[in-house]
Amino acid sequence: MEEAEKVVVSAVQEEDEVEELLRKLIRKGVLELRPSLDKVGVRYVEAEEAWNVDSAHAKSMLAGLEKKGVLKSEFSDRVLTCPHCGSPEVHSKYGCPRCKSDNVEFTELLEHIKCGHIGSKDTFVKEGVLVCPRCQAGLVEKAVDHRVIGNFYQCEKCLYRFDRPDVVHFCQNCGTTSTHQTAKYIKVFGYRIPDETIREFQKELPILNNMKKILTDRGFKVQVHAKVAGASGVESPFDILAEKDVVRLVIDVSLGGDKNDIIALLAKKVDVNPTRAVIVDLSTSDELANLGKVYDIAVLKTSVDRAIPYNFESFLAALDSKHWPNGIGNSDINRESVIVHE
Amino acid sequence: MNEEKNVWLHKVAQKLFEEVTAASLGATFHVIISFHLKQKFGKDPYEVLIENPKIFYNGLKEVLGEGAEAVIKLIGTYITTKYDIHCTVEEFTQLFTRNGKPSTQKLSEIFATIVTQEEQKLRVP
Secondary structure, eight states: OOHHHHHHHHHHHHHHHHHHHHHHHHHTTOOEEOOEEOSSOEEOHHHHHHHTOOHHHHHHHHHHHHHHTSSEEEEEEEEEEOTTTOOSOEEEEEEOTTTOOSOEEEEEEEEETTTOOEEEHHHHEETTEEEOTTTOOEEOSBTTTEEEEEEEEEETTTOOEESSOEEEEEETTTOOEEOTTTSEEEEEEEEEOOHHHHHHHHTTOHHHHHHHHHHHHTTOEEEEEEEEEOTTSOEEEEEEEEEETTEEEEEEEESSOOHHHHHHHHHHHHHHOOSEEEEEEOSSOSHHHHHHHHHTOEEEEBOTTSSSBTTHHHHHHHHHHHHOTTSSOOTTSOOOOOOOOO | OHHHHHHHHHHHHHHHHHHHHHHHHOTTHHHHHHHHHHHHHSSOHHHHHHHOHHHHHHHHHHHHTTHHHHHHHHHHHHHHHHSOOSOOHHHHHHHHHSOSHHHHHHHHHHHHHHHHHHHHHHHOO
16 A cells, blocks of 8 residues: 555544544533542543543543544643652641651640740640649630740651641552652643534434434434424524424434523524424433423433433323324324423 | 614624524524514514613513523623623623613613723733
8 A cells, every 4th residue: 555545544544533432422421521530540430431441541542632622621620649650649748857757746835924934835734734834823714824926846756846847748559758849730631522523423323313213113204403494584403303294393412411402492492383392311410301391392311321212102102192192193283282291 | 872872782782692692502593582582572672682671581581481581691691701790690680680771771881891891802912
Protein backbone atom coordinates (compact mmCIF):
# COMPACT_ATOMS: atom_id res chain seq x y z
CA MET A 1 0.00 0.00 0.00
CA GLU A 2 1.24 3.50 -0.80
CA GLU A 3 2.33 5.60 2.17
CA ALA A 4 -0.36 8.22 1.54
CA GLU A 5 -3.07 5.54 1.41
CA LYS A 6 -1.83 4.08 4.69
CA VAL A 7 -2.12 7.49 6.34
CA VAL A 8 -5.69 7.89 5.05
CA VAL A 9 -6.70 4.40 6.23
CA SER A 10 -5.19 4.98 9.65
CA ALA A 11 -6.98 8.35 9.98
CA VAL A 12 -10.30 6.74 9.06
CA GLN A 13 -9.72 3.91 11.56
CA GLU A 14 -8.91 6.45 14.25
CA GLU A 15 -12.06 8.40 13.48
CA ASP A 16 -14.11 5.20 13.67
CA GLU A 17 -12.57 4.37 17.03
CA VAL A 18 -13.35 7.81 18.39
CA GLU A 19 -16.94 7.52 17.19
CA GLU A 20 -17.28 4.11 18.76
CA LEU A 21 -16.03 5.38 22.11
CA LEU A 22 -18.51 8.25 22.07
CA ARG A 23 -21.29 5.95 20.91
CA LYS A 24 -20.67 3.63 23.87
CA LEU A 25 -20.93 6.53 26.31
CA ILE A 26 -24.04 8.03 24.75
CA ARG A 27 -25.86 4.70 24.55
CA LYS A 28 -25.28 4.30 28.27
CA GLY A 29 -26.63 7.81 28.79
CA VAL A 30 -23.25 9.06 29.95
CA LEU A 31 -23.14 12.61 28.65
CA GLU A 32 -20.99 14.07 31.39
CA LEU A 33 -18.10 12.42 33.20
CA ARG A 34 -17.43 13.57 36.72
CA PRO A 35 -14.20 12.55 38.43
CA SER A 36 -14.30 10.50 41.59
CA LEU A 37 -11.48 9.83 44.00
CA ASP A 38 -10.40 6.55 45.50
CA LYS A 39 -7.25 4.92 46.82
CA VAL A 40 -5.84 4.33 43.33
CA GLY A 41 -6.35 7.85 42.06
CA VAL A 42 -8.72 10.07 40.15
CA ARG A 43 -11.20 7.89 38.30
CA TYR A 44 -13.90 8.21 35.69
CA VAL A 45 -15.90 5.15 36.61
CA GLU A 46 -18.63 5.58 33.98
CA ALA A 47 -16.02 5.69 31.20
CA GLU A 48 -14.26 2.64 32.63
CA GLU A 49 -17.55 0.73 32.62
CA ALA A 50 -18.66 1.91 29.18
CA TRP A 51 -15.31 1.08 27.59
CA ASN A 52 -14.43 -1.86 29.83
CA VAL A 53 -10.95 -0.54 30.59
CA ASP A 54 -9.01 0.20 33.77
CA SER A 55 -8.80 3.65 35.30
CA ALA A 56 -5.43 4.56 33.79
CA HIS A 57 -6.63 3.67 30.29
CA ALA A 58 -9.90 5.51 30.77
CA LYS A 59 -8.06 8.64 31.85
CA SER A 60 -5.67 8.61 28.94
CA MET A 61 -8.50 7.89 26.48
CA LEU A 62 -10.52 10.79 27.87
CA ALA A 63 -7.52 13.10 27.64
CA GLY A 64 -7.00 11.92 24.06
CA LEU A 65 -10.62 12.61 23.12
CA GLU A 66 -10.39 16.04 24.73
CA LYS A 67 -7.24 16.76 22.75
CA LYS A 68 -9.03 15.79 19.55
CA GLY A 69 -11.78 18.25 20.48
CA VAL A 70 -14.57 15.67 20.68
CA LEU A 71 -14.96 16.08 24.45
CA LYS A 72 -15.04 19.33 26.34
CA SER A 73 -13.13 19.48 29.59
CA GLU A 74 -14.22 21.60 32.53
CA PHE A 75 -12.17 22.36 35.62
CA SER A 76 -13.67 20.47 38.52
CA ASP A 77 -11.33 20.65 41.52
CA ARG A 78 -7.77 20.59 42.84
CA VAL A 79 -6.59 17.43 44.54
CA LEU A 80 -3.50 16.64 46.56
CA THR A 81 -1.91 13.40 45.35
CA CYS A 82 1.04 11.23 46.26
CA PRO A 83 4.13 12.01 44.14
CA HIS A 84 4.98 8.31 44.00
CA CYS A 85 1.73 6.43 43.22
CA GLY A 86 -0.66 9.28 42.37
CA SER A 87 -3.19 8.29 45.03
CA PRO A 88 -5.34 11.13 46.34
CA GLU A 89 -5.75 9.28 49.62
CA VAL A 90 -3.14 11.22 51.52
CA HIS A 91 -3.54 12.52 55.02
CA SER A 92 -1.54 15.34 56.48
CA LYS A 93 0.38 15.59 59.73
CA TYR A 94 2.19 18.42 61.46
CA GLY A 95 5.87 18.07 62.24
CA CYS A 96 8.51 19.80 64.34
CA PRO A 97 10.65 22.08 62.13
CA ARG A 98 13.72 21.22 64.22
CA CYS A 99 13.73 17.48 64.94
CA LYS A 100 11.04 16.53 62.31
CA SER A 101 9.02 14.54 64.90
CA ASP A 102 5.28 14.49 64.24
CA ASN A 103 4.59 14.40 67.98
CA VAL A 104 3.68 18.07 68.28
CA GLU A 105 0.98 19.66 70.42
CA PHE A 106 -1.01 22.82 69.80
CA THR A 107 -1.26 24.74 73.03
CA GLU A 108 -2.24 28.12 74.48
CA LEU A 109 0.08 30.50 76.23
CA LEU A 110 -1.58 31.62 79.48
CA GLU A 111 -0.84 34.53 81.77
CA HIS A 112 -1.89 34.54 85.40
CA ILE A 113 -2.99 38.17 85.69
CA LYS A 114 -2.35 38.53 89.44
CA CYS A 115 1.22 37.22 89.65
CA GLY A 116 2.17 37.75 86.00
CA HIS A 117 3.38 34.18 85.40
CA ILE A 118 3.32 33.18 81.74
CA GLY A 119 3.50 29.60 80.59
CA SER A 120 1.99 27.00 78.29
CA LYS A 121 -1.45 25.76 79.26
CA ASP A 122 -0.23 22.26 80.12
CA THR A 123 1.97 23.69 82.89
CA PHE A 124 -1.16 25.24 84.47
CA VAL A 125 -3.17 22.03 84.48
CA LYS A 126 -3.21 20.27 87.84
CA GLU A 127 -5.65 17.43 88.52
CA GLY A 128 -7.97 18.67 85.83
CA VAL A 129 -8.15 22.32 86.94
CA LEU A 130 -6.01 25.36 86.17
CA VAL A 131 -3.55 26.29 88.89
CA CYS A 132 -0.78 28.87 88.57
CA PRO A 133 2.51 26.92 88.80
CA ARG A 134 4.26 29.90 90.40
CA CYS A 135 1.82 31.08 93.15
CA GLN A 136 -0.43 28.00 93.29
CA ALA A 137 -3.59 30.14 93.01
CA GLY A 138 -6.53 28.45 91.33
CA LEU A 139 -7.61 30.03 88.05
CA VAL A 140 -11.36 30.03 87.58
CA GLU A 141 -12.56 32.85 85.41
CA LYS A 142 -11.06 33.54 82.02
CA ALA A 143 -10.21 37.22 81.39
CA VAL A 144 -10.58 37.91 85.15
CA ASP A 145 -7.78 35.87 86.76
CA HIS A 146 -6.02 34.64 83.63
CA ARG A 147 -5.93 35.30 79.92
CA VAL A 148 -4.75 33.65 76.72
CA ILE A 149 -1.95 35.74 75.26
CA GLY A 150 -1.15 33.52 72.32
CA ASN A 151 -0.84 30.01 71.04
CA PHE A 152 1.88 27.89 69.56
CA TYR A 153 3.01 24.38 68.80
CA GLN A 154 5.38 22.51 71.02
CA CYS A 155 7.35 19.44 70.07
CA GLU A 156 6.91 16.79 72.71
CA LYS A 157 10.17 15.18 71.68
CA CYS A 158 12.62 18.11 71.68
CA LEU A 159 10.34 20.66 73.45
CA TYR A 160 10.94 23.21 70.68
CA ARG A 161 8.16 25.83 70.42
CA PHE A 162 7.06 27.23 67.10
CA ASP A 163 4.16 29.05 65.41
CA ARG A 164 3.99 27.16 62.15
CA PRO A 165 4.60 23.42 61.96
CA ASP A 166 5.94 21.59 58.95
CA VAL A 167 3.14 19.89 57.00
CA VAL A 168 3.84 16.32 55.93
CA HIS A 169 1.54 14.27 53.70
CA PHE A 170 1.31 10.51 54.19
CA CYS A 171 0.05 8.39 51.34
CA GLN A 172 -2.47 5.77 52.47
CA ASN A 173 -1.81 3.70 49.39
CA CYS A 174 1.99 3.33 49.25
CA GLY A 175 3.17 4.96 52.48
CA THR A 176 5.28 7.63 50.78
CA THR A 177 5.67 10.87 52.69
CA SER A 178 5.75 14.18 50.87
CA THR A 179 5.74 17.88 51.59
CA HIS A 180 4.24 20.88 49.84
CA GLN A 181 7.35 20.89 47.67
CA THR A 182 7.15 17.28 46.58
CA ALA A 183 3.45 16.35 46.68
CA LYS A 184 1.39 16.89 43.56
CA TYR A 185 -1.47 19.35 43.74
CA ILE A 186 -3.19 18.51 40.51
CA LYS A 187 -6.12 19.95 38.60
CA VAL A 188 -9.00 17.53 38.09
CA PHE A 189 -11.31 17.89 35.13
CA GLY A 190 -14.78 16.75 34.27
CA TYR A 191 -15.63 15.97 30.66
CA ARG A 192 -18.74 16.71 28.66
CA ILE A 193 -19.89 15.51 25.27
CA PRO A 194 -20.87 18.60 23.22
CA ASP A 195 -24.60 19.01 22.55
CA GLU A 196 -24.15 18.86 18.79
CA THR A 197 -22.36 15.50 19.10
CA ILE A 198 -25.13 14.17 21.35
CA ARG A 199 -27.76 15.24 18.83
CA GLU A 200 -25.80 13.53 16.06
CA PHE A 201 -25.51 10.22 17.93
CA GLN A 202 -29.05 10.43 19.26
CA LYS A 203 -30.20 9.83 15.70
CA GLU A 204 -28.85 6.30 15.78
CA LEU A 205 -30.01 5.18 19.21
CA PRO A 206 -31.24 1.58 19.08
CA ILE A 207 -34.38 2.61 20.95
CA LEU A 208 -35.58 4.54 17.91
CA ASN A 209 -35.52 1.48 15.69
CA ASN A 210 -37.08 -0.68 18.41
CA MET A 211 -39.95 1.78 18.82
CA LYS A 212 -40.30 2.09 15.08
CA LYS A 213 -40.76 -1.66 14.82
CA ILE A 214 -43.40 -1.77 17.56
CA LEU A 215 -45.31 1.12 16.02
CA THR A 216 -45.08 -0.38 12.53
CA ASP A 217 -46.38 -3.72 13.86
CA ARG A 218 -49.37 -1.84 15.25
CA GLY A 219 -50.14 -0.40 11.84
CA PHE A 220 -48.55 3.01 12.19
CA LYS A 221 -46.72 4.67 9.36
CA VAL A 222 -43.46 5.63 11.01
CA GLN A 223 -40.73 8.08 10.13
CA VAL A 224 -37.58 8.41 12.19
CA HIS A 225 -36.09 11.94 12.28
CA ALA A 226 -39.10 13.45 10.63
CA LYS A 227 -39.93 17.10 10.15
CA VAL A 228 -43.48 18.30 10.53
CA ALA A 229 -44.72 21.72 9.46
CA GLY A 230 -46.78 23.43 12.14
CA ALA A 231 -49.22 26.34 12.19
CA SER A 232 -46.33 28.81 12.25
CA GLY A 233 -44.90 27.37 9.05
CA VAL A 234 -41.84 26.15 10.93
CA GLU A 235 -40.79 22.59 10.22
CA SER A 236 -40.22 21.05 13.63
CA PRO A 237 -37.97 18.01 13.94
CA PHE A 238 -39.11 14.96 15.89
CA ASP A 239 -37.18 11.79 16.62
CA ILE A 240 -40.22 9.74 15.60
CA LEU A 241 -43.40 10.64 13.79
CA ALA A 242 -46.04 7.89 13.79
CA GLU A 243 -49.35 8.23 12.00
CA LYS A 244 -52.36 5.99 11.68
CA ASP A 245 -55.64 7.37 10.29
CA VAL A 246 -56.05 10.71 12.02
CA VAL A 247 -53.87 9.78 14.96
CA ARG A 248 -50.50 11.44 14.96
CA LEU A 249 -47.85 10.70 17.56
CA VAL A 250 -44.75 12.83 17.88
CA ILE A 251 -41.94 11.35 19.94
CA ASP A 252 -38.67 12.85 21.13
CA VAL A 253 -35.91 11.15 23.07
CA SER A 254 -34.24 12.88 25.99
CA LEU A 255 -30.85 11.43 26.78
CA GLY A 256 -30.06 13.41 29.89
CA GLY A 257 -33.56 14.15 31.22
CA ASP A 258 -32.98 17.88 30.74
CA LYS A 259 -36.16 19.85 31.36
CA ASN A 260 -35.39 21.97 28.31
CA ASP A 261 -36.00 18.87 26.18
CA ILE A 262 -39.61 18.73 27.31
CA ILE A 263 -40.11 22.51 26.98
CA ALA A 264 -38.80 22.32 23.42
CA LEU A 265 -41.24 19.48 22.71
CA LEU A 266 -44.03 21.50 24.31
CA ALA A 267 -43.54 24.37 21.84
CA LYS A 268 -43.41 21.96 18.90
CA LYS A 269 -46.55 20.26 20.21
CA VAL A 270 -48.38 23.61 20.36
CA ASP A 271 -47.41 24.30 16.77
CA VAL A 272 -47.98 20.86 15.27
CA ASN A 273 -51.01 19.87 17.39
CA PRO A 274 -50.48 16.11 17.38
CA THR A 275 -52.84 13.61 18.96
CA ARG A 276 -50.20 12.91 21.55
CA ALA A 277 -46.69 14.11 22.25
CA VAL A 278 -44.36 11.66 23.92
CA ILE A 279 -40.91 12.08 25.37
CA VAL A 280 -38.78 9.02 26.08
CA ASP A 281 -36.58 9.84 29.04
CA LEU A 282 -33.35 7.81 29.09
CA SER A 283 -32.12 9.42 32.29
CA THR A 284 -32.64 8.25 35.85
CA SER A 285 -34.16 11.56 36.93
CA ASP A 286 -37.88 11.99 37.66
CA GLU A 287 -38.00 15.63 36.66
CA LEU A 288 -39.47 15.06 33.20
CA ALA A 289 -42.13 12.70 34.53
CA ASN A 290 -43.37 15.44 36.84
CA LEU A 291 -43.28 18.10 34.13
CA GLY A 292 -45.02 15.79 31.68
CA LYS A 293 -48.13 15.77 33.85
CA VAL A 294 -48.21 19.56 33.80
CA TYR A 295 -47.47 19.94 30.09
CA ASP A 296 -49.73 17.07 29.00
CA ILE A 297 -46.85 15.20 27.44
CA ALA A 298 -46.52 11.46 28.02
CA VAL A 299 -43.15 10.70 29.57
CA LEU A 300 -41.92 7.14 29.12
CA LYS A 301 -38.98 5.78 31.06
CA THR A 302 -36.87 2.96 29.70
CA SER A 303 -35.52 -0.40 30.71
CA VAL A 304 -31.97 -0.53 32.08
CA ASP A 305 -30.50 -1.36 28.67
CA ARG A 306 -32.33 1.67 27.22
CA ALA A 307 -33.63 -0.52 24.44
CA ILE A 308 -37.35 0.05 24.85
CA PRO A 309 -39.60 2.32 26.91
CA TYR A 310 -41.48 0.80 29.81
CA ASN A 311 -45.21 0.63 29.21
CA PHE A 312 -44.89 1.53 25.55
CA GLU A 313 -47.18 -1.31 24.55
CA SER A 314 -49.77 -0.37 27.18
CA PHE A 315 -49.50 3.27 26.16
CA LEU A 316 -50.24 2.28 22.56
CA ALA A 317 -53.00 -0.09 23.68
CA ALA A 318 -54.67 2.79 25.56
CA LEU A 319 -54.36 4.94 22.47
CA ASP A 320 -55.86 2.15 20.35
CA SER A 321 -58.83 1.64 22.64
CA LYS A 322 -59.53 5.37 22.69
CA HIS A 323 -59.39 5.86 18.93
CA TRP A 324 -60.29 2.45 17.63
CA PRO A 325 -62.63 0.95 20.22
CA ASN A 326 -63.68 -1.76 17.76
CA GLY A 327 -60.13 -2.70 17.02
CA ILE A 328 -60.08 -1.14 13.56
CA GLY A 329 -58.92 2.19 12.20
CA ASN A 330 -61.64 4.83 12.20
CA SER A 331 -60.92 8.09 10.47
CA ASP A 332 -64.03 9.80 11.91
CA ILE A 333 -62.54 9.99 15.36
CA ASN A 334 -61.13 13.39 16.18
CA ARG A 335 -57.64 14.04 17.44
CA GLU A 336 -58.45 14.14 21.11
CA SER A 337 -55.53 13.48 23.36
CA VAL A 338 -55.27 10.26 25.26
CA ILE A 339 -54.16 10.99 28.78
CA VAL A 340 -51.68 8.36 29.79
CA HIS A 341 -49.07 9.43 32.30
CA GLU A 342 -46.67 6.68 33.02
CA MET B 1 -38.58 59.89 21.75
CA ASN B 2 -40.22 57.48 24.21
CA GLU B 3 -41.74 55.53 21.34
CA GLU B 4 -38.35 55.36 19.66
CA LYS B 5 -36.82 54.03 22.87
CA ASN B 6 -39.54 51.39 23.15
CA VAL B 7 -38.89 50.17 19.61
CA TRP B 8 -35.23 49.89 20.44
CA LEU B 9 -35.95 48.02 23.69
CA HIS B 10 -38.33 45.55 22.11
CA LYS B 11 -35.68 44.71 19.54
CA VAL B 12 -33.29 43.99 22.39
CA ALA B 13 -35.91 41.83 24.13
CA GLN B 14 -36.53 39.92 20.91
CA LYS B 15 -32.83 39.33 20.35
CA LEU B 16 -32.38 38.06 23.90
CA PHE B 17 -35.41 35.78 23.64
CA GLU B 18 -34.02 34.34 20.40
CA GLU B 19 -30.52 33.95 21.76
CA VAL B 20 -31.53 32.23 24.99
CA THR B 21 -34.13 29.89 23.57
CA ALA B 22 -32.05 28.96 20.52
CA ALA B 23 -29.25 27.78 22.76
CA SER B 24 -31.44 25.72 25.11
CA LEU B 25 -34.66 24.89 23.32
CA GLY B 26 -33.69 24.64 19.69
CA ALA B 27 -33.35 27.09 16.84
CA THR B 28 -37.04 27.13 15.93
CA PHE B 29 -38.52 27.63 19.39
CA HIS B 30 -38.66 31.43 19.21
CA VAL B 31 -40.15 31.39 15.71
CA ILE B 32 -42.98 29.13 16.86
CA ILE B 33 -43.68 31.08 20.04
CA SER B 34 -43.41 34.47 18.33
CA PHE B 35 -45.89 33.32 15.68
CA HIS B 36 -48.48 32.13 18.19
CA LEU B 37 -48.07 35.19 20.39
CA LYS B 38 -48.44 37.47 17.40
CA GLN B 39 -51.67 35.69 16.50
CA LYS B 40 -52.86 36.23 20.05
CA PHE B 41 -51.84 39.87 20.45
CA GLY B 42 -52.32 41.02 16.88
CA LYS B 43 -49.00 42.83 17.08
CA ASP B 44 -45.31 42.24 17.67
CA PRO B 45 -45.17 40.24 20.93
CA TYR B 46 -41.92 41.91 22.00
CA GLU B 47 -43.64 45.28 21.79
CA VAL B 48 -46.19 43.83 24.22
CA LEU B 49 -43.36 42.55 26.41
CA ILE B 50 -41.94 46.06 26.76
CA GLU B 51 -45.32 47.78 27.14
CA ASN B 52 -46.82 45.32 29.60
CA PRO B 53 -44.84 42.24 30.66
CA LYS B 54 -47.83 40.72 32.44
CA ILE B 55 -49.92 40.69 29.25
CA PHE B 56 -46.96 39.09 27.46
CA TYR B 57 -46.69 36.48 30.18
CA ASN B 58 -50.40 35.72 30.13
CA GLY B 59 -50.20 35.27 26.36
CA LEU B 60 -47.22 32.98 26.74
CA LYS B 61 -49.19 31.04 29.33
CA GLU B 62 -52.08 30.63 26.91
CA VAL B 63 -49.67 29.18 24.37
CA LEU B 64 -47.41 27.08 26.58
CA GLY B 65 -49.51 26.62 29.72
CA GLU B 66 -47.32 25.97 32.75
CA GLY B 67 -44.29 25.90 30.44
CA ALA B 68 -44.42 29.72 30.30
CA GLU B 69 -42.88 30.07 33.73
CA ALA B 70 -40.03 27.74 32.79
CA VAL B 71 -39.27 29.83 29.70
CA ILE B 72 -39.24 33.11 31.66
CA LYS B 73 -37.02 31.49 34.30
CA LEU B 74 -34.68 30.26 31.60
CA ILE B 75 -34.36 33.79 30.23
CA GLY B 76 -33.97 35.15 33.76
CA THR B 77 -31.22 32.66 34.54
CA TYR B 78 -29.35 33.57 31.37
CA ILE B 79 -29.67 37.32 31.91
CA THR B 80 -28.77 37.30 35.61
CA THR B 81 -25.75 35.10 34.93
CA LYS B 82 -24.45 37.04 31.96
CA TYR B 83 -25.24 40.62 33.00
CA ASP B 84 -24.96 42.64 36.16
CA ILE B 85 -28.60 43.67 36.49
CA HIS B 86 -29.01 43.67 40.29
CA CYS B 87 -31.93 41.29 40.12
CA THR B 88 -32.43 37.64 41.00
CA VAL B 89 -34.13 35.10 38.73
CA GLU B 90 -37.16 35.14 41.07
CA GLU B 91 -37.37 38.94 40.94
CA PHE B 92 -37.04 38.85 37.16
CA THR B 93 -39.87 36.29 36.93
CA GLN B 94 -42.06 38.39 39.21
CA LEU B 95 -41.79 41.33 36.80
CA PHE B 96 -43.89 39.22 34.44
CA THR B 97 -46.44 38.04 36.94
CA ARG B 98 -47.10 41.32 38.76
CA ASN B 99 -49.31 44.03 37.36
CA GLY B 100 -48.30 47.62 37.27
CA LYS B 101 -46.03 50.30 35.96
CA PRO B 102 -43.08 49.55 38.28
CA SER B 103 -42.65 46.10 36.69
CA THR B 104 -42.80 47.57 33.19
CA GLN B 105 -40.31 50.26 34.14
CA LYS B 106 -37.93 47.86 35.86
CA LEU B 107 -37.93 45.51 32.90
CA SER B 108 -37.16 48.37 30.50
CA GLU B 109 -34.31 49.40 32.81
CA ILE B 110 -32.96 45.84 32.73
CA PHE B 111 -32.93 45.74 28.93
CA ALA B 112 -31.36 49.20 28.79
CA THR B 113 -28.66 48.03 31.24
CA ILE B 114 -27.95 45.02 29.06
CA VAL B 115 -27.47 47.28 26.04
CA THR B 116 -25.11 49.52 28.01
CA GLN B 117 -23.07 46.55 29.19
CA GLU B 118 -22.86 45.12 25.69
CA GLU B 119 -21.70 48.51 24.38
CA GLN B 120 -19.06 48.67 27.10
CA LYS B 121 -17.82 45.23 26.11
CA LEU B 122 -17.44 46.41 22.53
CA ARG B 123 -15.43 49.45 23.64
CA VAL B 124 -12.90 47.36 25.57
CA PRO B 125 -10.00 46.75 23.19
